[in-house]
Amino acid sequence: MNVNDLLKPAAVRVISGASSKKRLMHDIGDIAASAYGVSANGTVEALMERESLGPTGVGHGVALPHARLPEIDSVTGAFVLLERPIDFEAVDRQPVDLVFALFAPEDAGVEHLKALALISRTLRDGAFCAKLRANPDPAKIYTILTEITPVQAA
Known part of the structure; x- marks a missing residue:
């Protein structure tokens, strides 16, 4: 599995007006x-329901919201770079500016977990995240995200 299997260019955005987690979720809903x-x-609704189970801010300015959606038949995603970081109740209490939302079919099973692991591993790399932050153009961000080589789980 590669990021380009999960992401369309139209699902990559740079957003300046998200002032809260709820507003960001609405923006992600519009992107999806x-x-x-x-x-x-x-x-x-699905993203907020998942957030109610526990925040998906994983630290270092990164959030990985995810939800199951009945309308889709494969795991897909949306990536957002926020011009102004927002509070996401992250584990390290730092505001979030890189958000990769994943959407999975209701019966996705292991594919959803593989996609979540891939994105989590990818966005754990500080230099990679710095590269994303330094390129506030959706086309460049898409290229950066989809040129990565997948790392196999240990």
Whole structure:
């Protein structure tokens, strides 16, 4: 599995106006609706429901919100670079500016977990994250994200 299996260029955005986690989730819902044809409201509800189980801010300015959506048939994603970091209740209490949301079919099983592990490993690399932050252009971000070589789980 590679990032380009999960992400369309239309699902990569740079957002300046997200002032809260809830506002960001609405932006992600809109991105998912335009890129994948899913319900924006349903996506927001699913993401917020997952967040209620525990925040998905993994630290170092990174969040990995994820949800299962009945309208899709494969694991997909959306990537957002925030111009202004927001509070995401991350484990390290640091604000978040890199957000990779994953959407999985309700019966995705192991594919969802593989995608989550891939993105988590990728965004754990500080130099890689710095490269994303230094390129506030969606096309460049997409290229950076999709040129990475997948790392196999240990």
